[in-house]
Amino acid sequence: MTLHSITDSVINILFDLRMRVLRRKLYQPLVTDAKNSQKTQLTTLQRILNDNADTEFGRRHQFDSIKSHKDYADIVPVHEYEDLRPLIEKQEKTRAAVLTAKPFVMYNQTSGTTGRPKYIPVLQETLDSMKDSQNLFTFLQYQSCPEAYAGRILGMASPDIEDYLESGTPIGSASGHVYKSMPRLAQRKFVVPNIVFSIQDYEIKYLVICRLALAHKDITLLASPNPSTFHKLLELANDNLDALIADIATGSCRFLEEVDAKTRTTIQRRLHRNPTRAKELAAIAAKNHRISFADVWPFLKLVTTWTGGSCGISLDSLRPDLPAKIRVADLGYLSSECRGTITLDTQTNEGIPTISENFFEFAQKNEWEQGRPKFLALHELESGESYYVFVTTPAGLYRYNMNDIVTVGSVFLSTPTLQFSQKGKGITNITGEKLYESQLIDAINAAKSHFDVDVRFYQALANEIEMKYLIYVELVSGLHINTKEFAEYVDGQFQDMNMEYQTKRLSGRLNELEVVQLKPGTSEAYKLHYLAAGQRESQFKPLILQYQKDFSFDISAYRVP
Numbered sequence: 001m002t003l004h005s006i007t008d009s010v011i012n013i014l015f016d017l018r019m020r021v022l023r024r025k026l027y028q029p030l031v032t033d034a035k036n037s038q039k040t041q042l043t044t045l046q047r048i049l050n051d052n053a054d055t056e057f058g059r060r061h062q063f064d065s066i067k068s069h070k071d072y073a074d075i076v077p078v079h080e081y082e083d084l085r086p087l088i089e090k091q092e093k094t095r096a097a098v099l100t101a102k103p104f105v106m107y108n109q110t111s112g113t114t115g116r117p118k119y120i121p122v123l124q125e126t127l128d129s130m131k132d133s134q135n136l137f138t139f140l141q142y143q144s145c146p147e148a149y150a151g152r153i154l155g156m157a158s159p160d161i162e163d164y165l166e167s168g169t170p171i172g173s174a175s176g177h178v179y180k181s182m183p184r185l186a187q188r189k190f191v192v193p194n195i196v197f198s199i200q201d202y203e204i205k206y207l208v209i210c211r212l213a214l215a216h217k218d219i220t221l222l223a224s225p226n227p228s229t230f231h232k233l234l235e236l237a238n239d240n241l242d243a244l245i246a247d248i249a250t251g252s253c254r255f256l257e258e259v260d261a262k263t264r265t266t267i268q269r270r271l272h273r274n275p276t277r278a279k280e281l282a283a284i285a286a287k288n289h290r291i292s293f294a295d296v297w298p299f300l301k302l303v304t305t306w307t308g309g310s311c312g313i314s315l316d317s318l319r320p321d322l323p324a325k326i327r328v329a330d331l332g333y334l335s336s337e338c339r340g341t342i343t344l345d346t347q348t349n350e351g352i353p354t355i356s357e358n359f360f361e362f363a364q365k366n367e368w369e370q371g372r373p374k375f376l377a378l379h380e381l382e383s384g385e386s387y388y389v390f391v392t393t394p395a396g397l398y399r400y401n402m403n404d405i406v407t408v409g410s411v412f413l414s415t416p417t418l419q420f421s422q423k424g425k426g427i428t429n430i431t432g433e434k435l436y437e438s439q440l441i442d443a444i445n446a447a448k449s450h451f452d453v454d455v456r457f458y459q460a461l462a463n464e465i466e467m468k469y470l471i472y473v474e475l476v477s478g479l480h481i482n483t484k485e486f487a488e489y490v491d492g493q494f495q496d497m498n499m500e501y502q503t504k505r506l507s508g509r510l511n512e513l514e515v516v517q518l519k520p521g522t523s524e525a526y527k528l529h530y531l532a533a534g535q536r537e538s539q540f541k542p543l544i545l546q547y548q549k550d551f552s553f554d555i556s557a558y559r560v561p
Helices: 006-034 037-051 056-060 069-075 081-094 124-144 174-180 194-198 202-214 228-239 241-250 261-268 275-288 309-321 365-369 437-451 483-497 499-506 522-532
Strands: 106-110 118-122 152-155 161-164 170-172 219-223 302-305 327-330 341-343 351-353 359-364 375-377 386-392 400-412 415-423 455-463 468-475 514-518 545-547
Touching: 006 037, 006 124, 037 069, 037 359, 081 118, 106 161, 106 174, 124 174, 124 327, 124 341, 170 174, 174 194, 194 202, 194 261, 202 228, 202 241, 228 241, 228 309, 241 275, 302 309, 341 415, 359 365, 365 386, 437 455, 437 468, 437 483, 455 522, 468 483, 468 522, 483 499, 483 514
Parallel strands: 106 170, 152 219, 219 302, 302 327, 455 545, 468 514
Antiparallel strands: 106 118, 161 170, 341 351, 351 415, 359 375, 359 386, 386 400, 400 415, 455 468
């Protein structure tokens, strides 16, 4: 690839030097820690417990007496977020050392089972660790695919600050803070400034991103947590192609009218007349009647995104629009609660757990779901097996149930690698919305009351291919509903209860919910199907929210014509 200027060449030389520093500063310590993961994990646990021994939680759970993983598991129970919510709120209100000795500097916000948002505490230590882990991830990608960093980068992130609590503590995204605080050298490679991610109107935000990104031919790396974002960008780019090409030619952006002055000024500084690039894009559009990422960014070498679970389906459908030989790097096991893994290699996409930052416990999938778990440390895991994850973080999450299932890959030195498989029971996740069974129950109950109907049975299925939810409803014999109105009402309930569901619906990444009415007797046929498969009648309990790919009953055969 031919770079555009001497400046680009200098930046790449400096970037390479920076990677050499990161190898010594971050990668070599990782190798040392990974040689004895059992020792490293125990050291991490002891550090977290010692740091917080004099907190209200630490005194109550005798942190100063815990000397082993067994002690910890015997004394401290597994926690859900709602168990910790009162303590988080107490520390925020009183500023006392309730969960952690160090103060919370911000909160990551995510959806919760009750409809109330979950505010995940973030320490300054958390932000520092995230910067280090992101730098390490960058080094590992550079080591595996250096050509991905030869050009510019289109990276997507959440806003660093979205709101504030009454106390003034910010609510936002720790990853957004990392993006915003990148060194200037790295910022020069990114085509979208951090402030763009704070634009409230989703369509305008994505159109601005399209405008900024399409002006560059030399993009070599795409990065976004969810591949559905790339689908949305491509859809909007093709729907607005004439306008985008015209703006690139003139150095303008017609989508900024309703954007605040500060954001508009920041974006306008990056706009330049580029009639040559506009002609290139027009020629591509004229030839193919649409554009693809492969067409507009021929030097693209690497896509970094989630590849596991339902994201893998979305990614597969994106591949025809990418260059044939492009590499895909998994973003790693990453959530609002913590960064769980760092991807070691773009070839295998196996991730090493953040063993010197967080303490991990695991329960074998079937044992946890059957209510008889044995908790295992990282070094006790078996390759190929699937486990539920429980994490202890420096920011006050103790034996926290992530309700995530991971699969164990190969061993790096002495440390098992992990890959995210799917959310656990009671949660589905097509594109980041994380819909809970309790939210489904509340929404259907509200719909029953609103429409004054008696629902005998219902089943919600997450269709990852069509990116939507289907809810099958059996009513008392003789009753009928307007399925479109019922679907719109339930969809509205989900949006009111779950901000992430609302975000994905408003941005078009999650398609309209569909409701299907079932014939009378469906629920009995459903039950008989699973009893015939070996379930005991005394233990039969339908999983009313699950993925369509895991659903074996032919429910479509019972739909009302």
